[in-house]
Amino acid sequence: MSCFKQALLVLAHLRKNETLTQVGAGFGVSEATAWRYVHETVEVLASWAPGLHEALVGLGEGDFVILDGTLIPTDRIKADEPYYSQKHKKHGMNVQVIARPDGTPLWFSRATPGRNHDLTAARGHGIVQACLTRQILVLADRAYQGAGATVRTPYYGHRDLPEHYQQYNRDHAGLRAPGERAFARLKSWRLLRRARCSTNRIGRTVAAVHTLLTCQYSG
Structure with missing residues (x-):
């Protein structure tokens, strides 16, 4: 998946609260891959939040x-x-x-x-x-x-x-x-x-x- 689609997958998961199985199926990837995209993106975004x-x-x-x-x-x-x-x-x-x-x-x-x-x-x-x-x-x-x-x-x-x-x-x-x-x-x-x-x-x-x-x- 492109970086854009990975980001879109994470946004859909956070906004809609679909399970990783559901969001993965929607983007044509496995649950494990969806979890990895979500985990990596959340960590990057969280590191930018102010103290x-x-x-x-x-x-x-x-x-x-x-x-x-x-x-x-x-x-x-x-x-x-x-x-x-x-x-x-x-x-x-x-x-x-x-x-x-x-x-x-x-x-x-x-x-x-x-x-x-x-x-x-x-x-x-x-x-x-x-x-x-x-x-x-x-x-x-x-x-x-x-x-x-x-x-x-x-x-x-x-x-x-x-x-x-x-x-x-x-x-x-x-x-x-x-x-x-x-x-x-x-x-x-x-x-x-x-x-x-x-x-x-x-x-x-x-x-x-x-x-x-x-x-x-x-x-």
Whole structure:
């Protein structure tokens, strides 16, 4: 196959989430060959994805970003306890995102087992410390409460909160809402709606898709 057709095969696999047997048959190659093309291309694309500190270049005091987490569902069984998310009630891998105020993703984390709490994951990836060092304001949901001085989360409570606290929560939600677009764009690649691959490969796949999204924005 030509380089163009190899790339097209990989794009079809990521976008449509067809099995390697199906996508291979569509391009007239074996399952093993399709797997090799996908593996090699994903590795190349993933190597071009920005690191955390690279993604934050140019941001500093006075800027703000949106921090959120999502679950990439996987085909796991109940015995795989580390991958079970109590929040989502399903097995999967936790991925964190830092997005611009308009929802454009700046950085996606590596994938960690789904039982990891969002705050634990954010600290483990160095997100909290990196934003604190640069004095970047971070807007996040209640899962990140207690993260640090530069992380702003909503107040707990609803009707019992004073009006100015309720107004703060409304304003906070409005500013944070575009962050959902980052995950919507990520999961427009159907492979990440329910991953059938090894959990060890999901993080590299996310990084590869991020590279493709970046090319789409720049184009």
